Structures are given as C-alpha cells and as structure tokens.
Amino acid sequence: MTVQHSDSILIREVGLRDGLQAEQRFIPTEQKVELARSLAAAGLQEIEVTSFVSPRAVPQFQDAKEVIKILGHPGNVSYSALVVNLRGAEDAIAAGVKELQFVVSASETHSQKNVRMSISEALAHGAKIAALAKQNGVKIRTALATSFGCPYEGFVPYDTVYTLMEKLFAMGIDRISLGDTAGLGNPKQVSELCRGILSRFPDAPCSLHLHDTRGVGLACVLAGVWSGIRVIESSIGGIGGCPFIPNATGNIATEDVVYMLESMGLATNLDQEKLLASAVFAEKILGRSLNSKQLALLKSRHCNN
Amino acid sequence: MTVQHSDSILIREVGLRDGLQAEQRFIPTEQKVELARSLAAAGLQEIEVTSFVSPRAVPQFQDAKEVIKILGHPGNVSYSALVVNLRGAEDAIAAGVKELQFVVSASETHSQKNVRMSISEALAHGAKIAALAKQNGVKIRTALATSFGCPYEGFVPYDTVYTLMEKLFAMGIDRISLGDTAGLGNPKQVSELCRGILSRFPDAPCSLHLHDTRGVGLACVLAGVWSGIRVIESSIGGIGGCPFIPNATGNIATEDVVYMLESMGLATNLDQEKLLASAVFAEKILGRSLNSKQLALLKSRHCNN
Numbered sequence: 001m002t003v004q005h006s007d008s009i010l011i012r013e014v015g016l017r018d019g020l021q022a023e024q025r026f027i028p029t030e031q032k033v034e035l036a037r038s039l040a041a042a043g044l045q046e047i048e049v050t051s052f053v054s055p056r057a058v059p060q061f062q063d064a065k066e067v068i069k070i071l072g073h074p075g076n077v078s079y080s081a082l083v084v085n086l087r088g089a090e091d092a093i094a095a096g097v098k099e100l101q102f103v104v105s106a107s108e109t110h111s112q113k114n115v116r117m118s119i120s121e122a123l124a125h126g127a128k129i130a131a132l133a134k135q136n137g138v139k140i141r142t143a144l145a146t147s148f149g150c151p152y153e154g155f156v157p158y159d160t161v162y163t164l165m166e167k168l169f170a171m172g173i174d175r176i177s178l179g180d181t182a183g184l185g186n187p188k189q190v191s192e193l194c195r196g197i198l199s200r201f202p203d204a205p206c207s208l209h210l211h212d213t214r215g216v217g218l219a220c221v222l223a224g225v226w227s228g229i230r231v232i233e234s235s236i237g238g239i240g241g242c243p244f245i246p247n248a249t250g251n252i253a254t255e256d257v258v259y260m261l262e263s264m265g266l267a268t269n270l271d272q273e274k275l276l277a278s279a280v281f282a283e284k285i286l287g288r289s290l291n292s293k294q295l296a297l298l299k300s301r302h303c304n305n
Numbered sequence: 306m307t308v309q310h311s312d313s314i315l316i317r318e319v320g321l322r323d324g325l326q327a328e329q330r331f332i333p334t335e336q337k338v339e340l341a342r343s344l345a346a347a348g349l350q351e352i353e354v355t356s357f358v359s360p361r362a363v364p365q366f367q368d369a370k371e372v373i374k375i376l377g378h379p380g381n382v383s384y385s386a387l388v389v390n391l392r393g394a395e396d397a398i399a400a401g402v403k404e405l406q407f408v409v410s411a412s413e414t415h416s417q418k419n420v421r422m423s424i425s426e427a428l429a430h431g432a433k434i435a436a437l438a439k440q441n442g443v444k445i446r447t448a449l450a451t452s453f454g455c456p457y458e459g460f461v462p463y464d465t466v467y468t469l470m471e472k473l474f475a476m477g478i479d480r481i482s483l484g485d486t487a488g489l490g491n492p493k494q495v496s497e498l499c500r501g502i503l504s505r506f507p508d509a510p511c512s513l514h515l516h517d518t519r520g521v522g523l524a525c526v527l528a529g530v531w532s533g534i535r536v537i538e539s540s541i542g543g544i545g546g547c548p549f550i551p552n553a554t555g556n557i558a559t560e561d562v563v564y565m566l567e568s569m570g571l572a573t574n575l576d577q578e579k580l581l582a583s584a585v586f587a588e589k590i591l592g593r594s595l596n597s598k599q600l601a602l603l604k605s606r607h608c609n610n
Contacts, residue, residue: 186568215561215598219527256520263491293520
C-alpha cells in the first residue's frame with residue numbers, strides 16, 4: 001500500500017460508537033439506524049456503529065445485535081463494531097459483524113481502567129480475537145488507545161507504541177488506529193510518531209483517532225496527514241469522548257475534518273451538504289447543540305436570513 | 306532577522322481592538338484598561354488596544370485617546386493602535402501612540418467596503434502614514450487584510466500579496482501582518498503563501514492574523530509556524546471578527562494558540578494561568594461565554610469539583 005502520496009483521505013466515522021457511548025440517555029435503535037444510513041448516504045464507507053460490551057457497563061449498546069442486524073451489509077459501506085474482549089468478539093461475529101475493532105491501551109493504568117486487563121492480557125485477548133475473526137472472514141482492526149499520552153501516566157514513549165504495533169501486526173491485524181484517547185497529543189508529537197511509524201511499517205495501514213479536548217484536534221489531523229497518514233477517524237457533530245477519562249469530551253467533528261481536507265485539495269469523496277444534514281440529525285436525536293464549526297456556521301447563516 | 310529557526314514565537318494580542326470593534330455595547334474605558342494591563346501581566350509585549358477611527362463608524366473606540374493616555378508607555382509592553390487613514394494616524398500620534406498599524410486590503414472590493422478607498426488610495430495613505438510615523442519615531446506596521454481570500458472576490462492570488470508587500474516594505478513598514486479577514490484560508494494555502502513570502506523577503510518581519518471562522522484557525526497557525534512565521538496575532542478569549550464581513554466572527558483565542566505552541570515545545574514566554582485569568586475577565590466584561598477551548602476546559606474542571 002503506497003497511500004502516503006495520494007491526494008485522497010479515507011474518513012472512518014465513529015460517532016455512533018465513540019460518540020454515543022458517552023451519552024447517558026438511551027438513543028432508540030431506529031434513530032441510530034437512521035443516523036448510520038444518513039452517514040452512508042453522505043458517502044462514508046466505514047462506519048463504526050456499536051460496541052459489543054456488557055449492557056451493564058454501557059447500557060447505550062444493549063441493542064448492538066439489533067443495530068447490526070437491521071443495517072446488514074449493503075455493498076457501499078462497512079458497518080463495524082468495537083469489542084474489548086473475546087466474549088464481545090464472539091457475540092459480534094455471531095450477530096453478523098464483518099469488521100471488528102478491538103482496543104489495546106498503550107498505558108497499563110488506562111488499560112486497567114478501560115478494560116480491566118493488563119496490556120499483556122489485552123494483547124492475548126487480541127490474538128484470540130484476531131484468530132477468530134480470520135477464521136470467520138471478518139476484518140480485524142485495533143484501536144491503540146492513549147498512543148499520544150495517558151491521563152494517569154502522562155507521555156507515552158514512541159517506542160512503546162512501535163513495540164505494540166509490531167505485536168499487533170504480527171497477529172494479522174488489518175489496520176491499527178492510533179488513539180489520542182485523552183486529547184493529550186500535540187501536532188509535533190503526531191508528526192514525529194506518524195513519521196516514525198511510517199518509516200518502520202511503510203506498508204502497514206494506520207489511521208488516526210484524535211480528540212479535540214484541548215482545541216488542537218484539527219491541527220493534529222493536519223500534522224498526521226502531512227506526515228503521510230491517509231485514514232482519519234472522526235465523529236459526526238463531534239459527539240463523544242471517553243467516559244472513563246474526566247473531561248475527555250470532544251471528538252473531532254467529521255464535517256470539520258472534511259471541510260479542512262477538501263479546502264486543501266485533499267479528496268474525501270464525501271458530500272459535505274449531506275454530512276451537515278447528518279450532523280443536524282445527530283443534534284436532533286441528542287436534543288442539544290453539538291460542538292462543530294460547520295454546524296455553528298450553518299446556524300449563523302440561518303440567523304442572518 | 307533570522308527568526309525562522311528559533312524556538313520562540315511572539316504573540317501579538319489584538320482582542321481589545323479586533324475583538325471589541327465587533328461589540329455593540331460600549332465597554333467602559335476602565336475595563337478596557339484593566340484588561341490591557343492583565344494581558345501585559347501575563348507577559349504579552351505587544352497589545353493592540355484601540356483604533357483611531359470615526360466614533361460614528363465604530364462608537365466602541367470613542368475613548369481611543371483616553372485609553373492610550375491612561376495606559377502610557379511601561380517598559381515591558383507596547384500598547385498600539387490601528388488606523389485606517391492619515392487623519393487617524395495624526396490623531397493617534399498626537400495622543401502619544403508609539404506603534405501604529407494601518408490597514409491595506411489585498412482585494413479591491415473589500416478595500417472599498419472596509420475603508421472606502423481603492424487599494425491604490427490606501428497605499429497612498431499608507432505612504433503618508435509611514436512617513437509621518439518615521440518622522441515621529443513611531444513604529445509602523447501594516448495589516449494586509451484578505452490575504453487569504455476575499456468574501457466578495459474569492460481567492461486572492463499569491464502574486465497580489467507579494468506585490469503589495471513589496472510596495473509596503475519599500476515604504477519602510479516595520480512589519481506586515483497577513484490577515485485572513487474572512488477566515489477563508491486553509492493550511493495548505495497558509496504554508497504555500499508563507500513559504501513564498503519568506504523566500505522573497507527573507508529578512509522582512511511578517512506576522513499572521515488568522516480567524517477561526519471555519520474551525521481551521523489553529524491548523525493554519527501550525528502551517529504558518531512550520532513554514533517559518535514567528536509572530537502570531539490572536540485575541541484573548543477568541544473575541545472578535547470583522548464587522549464588515551457577514552459571519553466572520555471567531556478570532557483565534559490567544560490562550561488556545563499559546564497552549565498549542567507550548568505543547569509543541571515552542572516558547573511564547575507567556576504565563577498560561579494569567580492568560581486564562583485575562584480570558585475569564587474578558588468574559589466578565591462582555592457578559593457572555595467566549596469561544597475558547599481553554600476556557601471550556603476550565604469551566605468543566607470547575608463543574609467536576
């Protein structure tokens with residue numbers, strides 16, 4: 001894969017999963033499905049729609065099986081699910097998921113708090129999940145959480161990330177997503193880590209999952225893209241964050257990422273008007289204003305009319 | 306001047322001018338002065354505090370003379386003023402201003418709408434203002450508005466900017482500020498234009514004055530800094546915008562720029578806690594929440610305590 005010099009960027013939508021997991025109020029299944037379909041209609045080809053976790057831990061995803069079943073497998077889009085352990089992976093595959101993402105933390109403390117496992121245990125689960133996925137013809141991806149810093153342990157050394165990535169690719173992982181779970185990354189760090197990764201794993205697919213907790217989310221996306229990363233994960237309307245980290249709200253809004261990339265001449269192959277309509281719908285089902293600059297601009301246009 | 310490789314960035318604060326000019330309600334002189342002094346206490350060395358324009362055009366600055374007089378000339382900070390014509394420059398110099406900034410647009414239509422002059426007329430005024438400033442030992446700077454695009458004319462060719470800069474430097478202008486008046490710039494454009502400028506005028510001081518209208522403000526700052534620009538203009542709390550351009554609200558918040566640069570190891574020599582206190586004070590005197598990520602984080606910390 002020689003994506004570094006391409007002028008097109010793949011956007012992977014995570015709002016329905018990373019966004020909704022922080023939502024206290026249960027969003028009805030049919031609204032989740034409608035949002036997923038509107039995102040697909042805007043051209044998104046990869047949409048993470050749910051998580052197979054304990055309904056006690058995250059009640060929002062008690063309808064994971066149903067969401068996957070209703071959405072099915074249209075040809076133009078992959079509706080995927082997150083899992084944090086082998087049990088979740090088994091459930092997801094049984095439900096018909098064709099693309100799985102599981103989580104490994106780059107920090108021991110965050111790993112314990114997030115999935116109640118050590119990094120080694122999470123990797124062992126990961127190896128079993130990867131094997132299970134391969135047996136079932138399911139794509140398998142990994143979110144490497146806290147790649148850019150841990151709220152408990154601070155800076156995560158680049159070598160820690162490289163070593164974990166090596167182990168994950170050795171399991172046959174299709175793509176690794178570098179997660180800035182607590183929004184601690186800065187553009188210099190993103191640039192250095194991405195360049196380090198692409199020099200060590202030039203053919204290995206990587207994506208960036210950055211948060212805008214401290215306002216530098218889009219600057220970090222820019223740093224990643226300029227370093228050669230060609231897959232960016234974002235959340236419609238900017239909904240979400242990690243419920244296990246205080247103040248880690250603020251995913252990057254898909255429509256803001258797309259505006260920036262398209263303004264620079266990088267093709268996302270997405271329909272910006274339809275994306276904005278999806279963001280408006282996300283606001284409607286969540287019943288509040290979302291943190292997206294494109295939504296703010298839309299509202300100010302309406303005020304002036 | 307060989308600033309390109311330095312690890313320190315000068316922040317020029319414009320909130321009291323570019324911020325307040327969009328405020329309908331008159332802010333009492335003593336509050337303006339208190340805000341200016343709190344910004345200086347945070348370490349800001351260049352603060353644009355007012356504008357010598359017709360009080361009918363911008364009633365907010367009817368106290369320009371008084372603000373300048375009260376603030377005086379402490380050794381550690383330069384309190385400057387904006388002017389749009391020769392009359393304003395004469396008034397400012399008479400009031401004791403030691404650093405002036407005047408505006409030239411890079412687009413004819415914006416020039417007419419903003420200062421009711423053609424670009425040529427604005428340049429002619431500029432030459433007289435520059436001569437007057439030099440005679441009086443006053444520093445003279447220029448804001449080159451709409452350098453990254455005009456809301457009426459669209460994209461502004463790089464050559465238009467280069468040609469205007471050449472004319473301005475020939476007048477003896479001390480520094481040129483490239484203004485993204487309508488927030489139309491993108492990081493690729495900022496990078497290309499800044500690199501083009503620094504290759505043509507390697508010794509000439511330039512600053513960037515970017516707006517966050519479309520959410521890419523900090524990404525554009527990053528692009529500028531990575532291209533070698535070492536002076537960034539921003540507004541405490543992100544207050545402001547251009548009152549003559551619809552929806553051009555959203556200056557970049559000083560505290561957000563400073564967070565990003567410092568997180569990357571670039572020194573601003575500013576006290577981030579004191580800056581945040583200034584932003585809180587700005588919210589207090591404006592009577593509303595301002596659009597700054599650092600302020601939002603501060604509030605969410607308070608909520609959790």
